[in-house]
Amino acid sequence: MAGESQSQLPSGPAISWPWVLVVFLLLAAASYGALIQAPEEATMGLIQRIFYFHVSSAWTGFISFILVFIGSIAYLRTRALKWDWLSVASAEVGVAFFTVVLVTGPIWAKPVWGIWWTWDARLTSSFLLWVLFVSYLILRTLVDEPERRAMVSAVFGIFAALDIPLVYFSIWWFRTQHPQPVIGNGGSLDGRMWRVLMLCWAATLGVMALLIRIRYRLEAMRMEVDALRLDASRHAR
Amino acid sequence: MSLGRATVTILAKELRTEFRSRELLGTTVVFVLIVIVLFSFTFNPTSSESRRFGPGLLWLAFLFAGSLMLQPSFLREQANDTLAALRLAPIDPFSILAGKMAANFLFLLLVELILLPVFAVLYNIAIFPILAPLVLVLALGTIGLATTGTVFSAVAAQARLRELLLPLLLLPVLAPVLIASTEATVGLLRDPSELSLVWLTFLVSFDVVFLTAAWLFGEYLLEE
Amino acid sequence: MATPQSSSSNDGPQSLNSNPNHGRGSGLTIGYSGIEKRYGMRMALRGVSLEIGAGECVALVGHNGCGKTTLLKITALLARPSKGQLTFSAGTSALAADDIKRRIGMVAHNTLLYDELTAEENLVFFGKLFNLPDPAARAREALEPVGLLRRSGDMVRTFSRGMRQRLAIARALLASPQLLLFDEPAAGLDPEGQQWLGATLAKLHAQGCTIVMSTHGRNETQASVTRAVRLEGGEITHDSGPRGDPHSVLALAAVRETAEGDAR
Numbered sequence: 001m002a003g004e005s006q007s008q009l010p011s012g013p014a015i016s017w018p019w020v021l022v023v024f025l026l027l028a029a030a031s032y033g034a035l036i037q038a039p040e041e042a043t044m045g046l047i048q049r050i051f052y053f054h055v056s057s058a059w060t061g062f063i064s065f066i067l068v069f070i071g072s073i074a075y076l077r078t079r080a081l082k083w084d085w086l087s088v089a090s091a092e093v094g095v096a097f098f099t100v101v102l103v104t105g106p107i108w109a110k111p112v113w114g115i116w117w118t119w120d121a122r123l124t125s126s127f128l129l130w131v132l133f134v135s136y137l138i139l140r141t142l143v144d145e146p147e148r149r150a151m152v153s154a155v156f157g158i159f160a161a162l163d164i165p166l167v168y169f170s171i172w173w174f175r176t177q178h179p180q181p182v183i184g185n186g187g188s189l190d191g192r193m194w195r196v197l198m199l200c201w202a203a204t205l206g207v208m209a210l211l212i213r214i215r216y217r218l219e220a221m222r223m224e225v226d227a228l229r230l231d232a233s234r235h236a237r
Numbered sequence: 238m239s240l241g242r243a244t245v246t247i248l249a250k251e252l253r254t255e256f257r258s259r260e261l262l263g264t265t266v267v268f269v270l271i272v273i274v275l276f277s278f279t280f281n282p283t284s285s286e287s288r289r290f291g292p293g294l295l296w297l298a299f300l301f302a303g304s305l306m307l308q309p310s311f312l313r314e315q316a317n318d319t320l321a322a323l324r325l326a327p328i329d330p331f332s333i334l335a336g337k338m339a340a341n342f343l344f345l346l347l348v349e350l351i352l353l354p355v356f357a358v359l360y361n362i363a364i365f366p367i368l369a370p371l372v373l374v375l376a377l378g379t380i381g382l383a384t385t386g387t388v389f390s391a392v393a394a395q396a397r398l399r400e401l402l403l404p405l406l407l408l409p410v411l412a413p414v415l416i417a418s419t420e421a422t423v424g425l426l427r428d429p430s431e432l433s434l435v436w437l438t439f440l441v442s443f444d445v446v447f448l449t450a451a452w453l454f455g456e457y458l459l460e461e
Numbered sequence: 462m463a464t465p466q467s468s469s470s471n472d473g474p475q476s477l478n479s480n481p482n483h484g485r486g487s488g489l490t491i492g493y494s495g496i497e498k499r500y501g502m503r504m505a506l507r508g509v510s511l512e513i514g515a516g517e518c519v520a521l522v523g524h525n526g527c528g529k530t531t532l533l534k535i536t537a538l539l540a541r542p543s544k545g546q547l548t549f550s551a552g553t554s555a556l557a558a559d560d561i562k563r564r565i566g567m568v569a570h571n572t573l574l575y576d577e578l579t580a581e582e583n584l585v586f587f588g589k590l591f592n593l594p595d596p597a598a599r600a601r602e603a604l605e606p607v608g609l610l611r612r613s614g615d616m617v618r619t620f621s622r623g624m625r626q627r628l629a630i631a632r633a634l635l636a637s638p639q640l641l642l643f644d645e646p647a648a649g650l651d652p653e654g655q656q657w658l659g660a661t662l663a664k665l666h667a668q669g670c671t672i673v674m675s676t677h678g679r680n681e682t683q684a685s686v687t688r689a690v691r692l693e694g695g696e697i698t699h700d701s702g703p704r705g706d707p708h709s710v711l712a713l714a715a716v717r718e719t720a721e722g723d724a725r
Contacts, residue, residue: 076457132409139406142396145501152392155454156406159385162446163410166439170413173435174420223502230502238592246589254577318571321539322632325573326590327562461540 015214023206030056030203033196047111052197054104056204057097058126062164064094064208065133069161072154081223082216084150087157088140089215091133093208098130121175125168132160132167146223240335243328247336248343254313255344265306265348272298273356287360292422295356296415300382303345304404307386310337311394320459330456334387338451342383349375367425370432374425377440378418384447385410391458414443488515488671489549489556489564489640491536496545498531498695505531506542507695513673514703515551518666518685521675522714523692529675530570532692533642536673537567551639563591566633567642572625573632574617580604580628581613584635591636603631623654630661641665643674647682659684683711 034052071087074080105123106116117123139156143149255261276294280286314320323333350372357364364371389406393399421436491513498506506528513519521529534540535547538561549556551564567573574583581600588596604610607627617625626649633641647655659682666672666685676682689707691699691714699714701707 076454128409128412135405135409139392139396139402142398142402144397147499147501148395151457151460152395155388155458156392158454159388159410159447159450162450163413166413166443166446170416170439173439174416177420226502238590243590246586250575250578250586253582254575257577316576317574318569319573319575321569321571322573322587323590324539325537325562325565325567326587327559327592328590461534 023210026203026206030200033199039192050104050108052200056200057100060204060208061094061097064090068157072157075150075154085216085219089212091136093211095133098126101126118180121172125171128167238328240329240332243332244335248339251340265302266351269298269302269352287362288426291360291362293419296418303382303386304407307390310390330459334455338383338387341387345379366429370425374418374421378414380444381414384451388451388455487669489551490515492548494546496542499543504695516669518672518687520686520689527692528695530644533644537642563636564639566638568629568633568646569644572629576618579614579616580609587632588635603635607631622649640671645675645677
């Protein structure tokens with residue numbers, strides 16, 4: 001009933017403007033760092049700068065999926081729907097970030113290596129992770145009742161998250177047996193490049209947190225609306 | 238009743254039901270056969286190429302077949318709500334899952350063993366020298382397939398579009414098994430004494446991880 | 462008070478419930494305290510509190526969707542309440558969770574039987590799961606009083622609705638339960654079947670088993686009822702109480718249902 005879900009609904013506005021400002025500033029700083037300040041890479045030239053966002057998105061997407069794992073376990077233990085809201089928010093944001101990875105990868109590869117895709121270990125793993133969590137999202141659309149949906153998504157979410165290290169290892173070991181061109185930075189990173197990378201990562205983490213918070217609120221409000229709708233239809237009779 | 242005994246009782250029931258009709262067994266075998274034949278059209282099945290592509294295609298065929306025939310596992314229990322009957326009994330809920338996982342494992346393994354010689358003949362691959370290690374790889378991979386497949390069929394049973402959903406959920410999760418089993422088999426065909434310890438350990442890890450996950454979290458799927 | 466006996470059965474072929482503890486006091490007592498059940502946004506049960514004593518034969522009445530089935534499912538431990546407490550006791554001792562399931566028998570809306578197994582195989586299977594000492598013998602014993610011994614080797618798929626219902630009841634009685642739950646047991650039975658059901662309920666009631674039964678209309682099954690509880694919208698509206706006369710509540714429910722039927 002309306003009273004019940006109100007106690008679960010987080011208070012305050014969905015978008016807190018100070019936070020948005022901070023994230024925006026971080027992004028601006030990161031973009032400046034990546035596009036202008038960072039030293040130009042010797043062999044690859046300008047296009048290499050995309051690497052900062054490519055790698056940051058991958059790491060951040062990875063963290064999003066860990067949040068799905070945490071949310072799923074927490075839901076099964078506590079049955080509090082807010083953990084399910086966290087899971088779906090994190091899954092969607094994670095898929096978004098991995099889409100960035102899958103798009104920036106080929107964009108980077110084509111000018112440098114002449115081919116769009118080489119099935120290199122990291123990119124292939126990213127692809128599989130992307131598919132895995134898209135399946136998670138599809139599963140959610142196919143179950144209507146909120147508690148049942150939360151339950152089955154939680155179980156699948158746990159299995160999917162446990163699969164992540166297994167995916168990475170199997171593809172990596174496969175690649176060491178059958179080497180292929182690696183879409184990566186090749187040599188080690190210069191100190192300045194590391195700093196820019198860390199800045200980019202912080203910026204993407206900020207974006208992740210913001211998006212998850214907004215999506216989480218959206219899910220909470222959706223439940224609130226459903227509750228009100230049900231109440232209204234009952235009183236109408 | 239102890240977990241072990243309840244599991245065995247349910248396993249016996251599953252096997253009895255399955256072998257009484259044998260319709261699922263026959264259909265699955267024919268399906269894998271069709272896939273193997275179709276695959277043979279996609280490349281020239283001379284000896285050298287067969288050894289490179291064959292095992293992967295065989296495993297793909299098994300995965301597809303598995304993701305289709307694992308459906309009935311829980312759907313069968315929806316007919317007369319016999320799942321409720323199982324849950325009424327004073328048994329550990331995990332034994333319901335475990336019994337079905339064991340039954341699906343045996344069933345799939347049987348399908349694979351039936352088709353292995355057929356595959357060897359059609360693709361001119363000598364499997365006798367490597368039979369023992371090959372069956373080991375088959376068994377380990379099938380444990381992973383049966384474990385995740387049974388849990389996901391319980392998931393899919395609660396959703397719409399379940400026939401499409403089960404392969405959608407299962408195949409990405411099983412990609413590591415596909416890689417490991419294929420590589421191990423290819424390695425064996427290349428050199429019969431070389432059974433890749435890395436891939437073998439990997440398969441065992443996969444099985445342990447997901448069996449544990451099924452044990453810890455699977456029974457939530459049976460609740461109402 | 463009597464402590465629970467083991468579920469061995471040596472009382473002769475005619476006794477349906479072979480609990481050697483005949484007479485009142487051998488059934489389970491159930492305590493519902495503030496039971497709530499929510500499915501998504503829908504409240505199936507709102508704050509149900511009730512005490513059912515040993516040996517009572519309680520009829521749950523109310524129109525479809527009032528929460529009868531949900532309450533029965535929660536009692537059978539098939540569903541967990543969203544809020545509230547459920548306690549069982551046998552004699553004076555409260556029962557631990559593990560101990561409860563083997564004392565409950567349920568006949569649900571679905572048959573809960575495997576179509577592709579024979580009648581005997583079904584009973585032996587469930588007998589094993591209930592940890593009975595000699596499942597095969599017990600299965601044959603259980604088939605006799607329901608008149609299905611001749612058909613023990615036939616697959617349930619070939620049975621009529623009435624026969625399936627009888628087999629379902631045999632299954633529920635397999636482990637000599639102290640609590641029986643029925644969800645609209647008379648549905649789909651012809652008049653002869655209903656009569657048999659009524660006689661069976663009377664016998665079980667006489668043996669001291671606690672019975673909770675959801676029933677729809679007036680039929681033969683209501684003869685043994687000692688208490689009637691009416692549910693509406695997930696709440697108890699009328700309760701004739703452990704010592705009251707159930708028939709007024711039953712009549713009230715029947716009238717309400719007819720009125721609703723006319724209104725539609």
